[in-house]
Amino acid sequence: MQSYQITGPTGLDALTLSDVKEPQVGPSDVLVEMKAWSLNYRDLAMPHGGYIGNDKVKTNPPLVPLSDGAGEVVAVGDAVTRFKVGDRVAGIFFQRWLGGELTGEQIGSALGGAIDGVLADRVVFHEEGCVSIPNGFSYEQAATLPCAAVTAWQALTLGNLKAGQTVLLLGTGGVSIFALQFAKTFGARVIITSSSDEKLERAKQLGADETINYKQLPEWQERVLELTGGVGVDNVIEVGGAGTLERSFTSARVSGRVSLIGVLTGQPDNNPSPMMALFKRLTLQGIYVGSRDMFEAMNLAIEQNRIEPIIDRTFGFEEARAAYEYLQSGAHFGKITITRTDVA
Numbered sequence: 428m429q430s431y432q433i434t435g436p437t438g439l440d441a442l443t444l445s446d447v448k449e450p451q452v453g454p455s456d457v458l459v460e461m462k463a464w465s466l467n468y469r470d471l472a473m474p475h476g477g478y479i480g481n482d483k484v485k486t487n488p489p490l491v492p493l494s495d496g497a498g499e500v501v502a503v504g505d506a507v508t509r510f511k512v513g514d515r516v517a518g519i520f521f522q523r524w525l526g527g528e529l530t531g532e533q534i535g536s537a538l539g540g541a542i543d544g545v546l547a548d549r550v551v552f553h554e555e556g557c558v559s560i561p562n563g564f565s566y567e568q569a570a571t572l573p574c575a576a577v578t579a580w581q582a583l584t585l586g587n588l589k590a591g592q593t594v595l596l597l598g599t600g601g602v603s604i605f606a607l608q609f610a611k612t613f614g615a616r617v618i619i620t621s622s623s624d625e626k627l628e629r630a631k632q633l634g635a636d637e638t639i640n641y642k643q644l645p646e647w648q649e650r651v652l653e654l655t656g657g658v659g660v661d662n663v664i665e666v667g668g669a670g671t672l673e674r675s676f677t678s679a680r681v682s683g684r685v686s687l688i689g690v691l692t693g694q695p696d697n698n699p700s701p702m703m704a705l706f707k708r709l710t711l712q713g714i715y716v717g718s719r720d721m722f723e724a725m726n727l728a729i730e731q732n733r734i735e736p737i738i739d740r741t742f743g744f745e746e747a748r749a750a751y752e753y754l755q756s757g758a759h760f761g762k763i764t765i766t767r768t769d770v771a
């Protein structure tokens with residue numbers, strides 16, 4: 428069978444497609460024939476050695492990339508009870524975070540980072556490390572869920588988002604667009620930023636209430652305050668990191684929440700000032716994807732609300748490098764997927 432591998436911290440040139448041995452199925456394992464995958468911003472960091480400051484990245488290459496994929500169970504170990512041959516499943520981001528609070532040990536079970544990921548023909552998971560995909564979902568749709576969607580779900584649900592509250596979303600990538608779709612099903616008001624008016628128009632069609640072009644309006648936090656009558660938003664889905672954090676603090680209401688998720692503006696040395704967070708009594712909640720319980724709860728909400736992932740562009744299995752390059756370009760809106768051309 429074939430598997431992609433990152434052979435060292437040398438960028439996309441380190442991404443190679445290799446013939447590898449079939450994985451062995453243990454008593455509690457399921458063997459999954461992978462049908463579709465999706466890319467996350469994190470996947471761009473892995474060929475460069477992972478995120479700065481994250482010590483939980485597999486240190487001995489090669490690393491099989493990607494956390495997100497879905498497929499069909501084609502074999503099960505003798506002790507398996509959760510799945511049977513023919514089931515349609517997706518892997519969970521942290522293979523060992525099933526529920527409750529995240530532990531340090533569980534961080535070491537992140538697919539496509541701490542441990543080998545899923546960009547391969549067939550992958551063995553412990554049966555606890557998979558969920559059933561939502562009813563009616565294609566494998567491609569299901570492959571968008573494990574990282575970006577669960578992250579958006581955790582950020583909104585930990586904040587106990589209520590109808591009528593306001594959420595601020597930064598940019599129109601995978602996490603933000605899932606957050607837009609979920610926030611609208613909660614009955615929230617959504618303000619979203621983007622570098623592109625065309626993308627903002629698409630966000631409006633998905634239900635965004637207010638849009639701001641952050642390139643045309645670099646002090647976009649002032650517009651957020653205007654749009655909220657000077658009060659600020661209830662929850663900022665903060666995917667920008669150091670370069671946007673102080674603006675996000677300004678955008679949040681007093682006693683509001685900033686969900687710390689991403690580093691899209693890079694990881695510069697100068698740290699943003701925490702003073703405003705303190706004086707506004709903000710809750711700063713670090714978000715790290717989510718547990719299996721969160722994934723399964725999200726899938727129920729997806730089914731009930733008939734939410735369909737927004738897939739910008741799909742690449743073939745042999746075109747993985749082009750998919751990474753497209754992600755790097757930032758031209759996408761929502762998710763980028765990779766599929767086998769021979770599957771439904």
Ligand SMILES: NC(=O)c1ccc[n+]([C@@H]2O[C@H](COP(=O)([O-])OP(=O)(O)OC[C@H]3O[C@@H](n4cnc5c(N)ncnc54)[C@H](OP(=O)(O)O)[C@@H]3O)[C@@H](O)[C@H]2O)c1
Nearest residue numbers: 468578597598599600601602621622689690691714715716
């Ligand atoms: N903590 C976690 O568990 C977790 C989970 C998932 C993702 N993340 C992180 O969250 C971030 C987003 O991930 P993703 O997979 O959704 O990324 P993505 O799909 O690659 O999103 C990229 C988009 O972000 C927007 N963007 C870039 N710079 C921006 C800026 N300065 N201000 C506002 N928006 C900006 C752009 O949107 P426009 O083109 O519309 O301008 C760009 O297209 C990444 O840093 C990722 O590492 C963290």
